[in-house]
Amino acid sequence: MALTIPAYTLNAVTIGTTEWSITTNTAGPDNDTTDGHFDLFVGVPAAATYADLFEVALYETINAVQYKLDAFPFRGNGAAYGIAYPGLTLGIGWDMTIKKLSGTDRALSAHINRAA
Numbered sequence: 001m002a003l004t005i006p007a008y009t010l011n012a013v014t015i016g017t018t019e020w021s022i023t024t025n026t027a028g029p030d031n032d033t034t035d036g037h038f039d040l041f042v043g044v045p046a047a048a049t050y051a052d053l054f055e056v057a058l059y060e061t062i063n064a065v066q067y068k069l070d071a072f073p074f075r076g077n078g079a080a081y082g083i084a085y086p087g088l089t090l091g092i093g094w095d096m097t098i099k100k101l102s103g104t105d106r107a108l109s110a111h112i113n114r115a116a
Helices: none
Strands: 003-015 036-044 053-062 065-075 081-090 095-102 106-115
Touching: 003 036, 003 095, 036 053, 036 095, 053 081, 065 081, 095 106
Parallel strands: none
Antiparallel strands: 003 106, 036 081, 036 106, 053 065, 053 095
């Protein structure tokens, strides 16, 4: 099994209320057809406070329609910490996105690892 670590990266990108694709580093969701098993990691900066609420969303295409499979909210807590989301096998037309739900726009970092 070949690993690509990281396969996709966001490096201190300011996240606001626009849903942001981690695969393309643009407004999303987008439609990546690279297949494999993917793990997501998000770094939350110390500047993020409890008032700063964000959401990571996972998308995959099923029968030619892209669906939001799940969404995971998380908050700042005034200390830097990381979040790991368990892997999924994807490849039909997928994306992982991040957006702010409330609070202050913050510079977040993230990466997606790929096993193929």
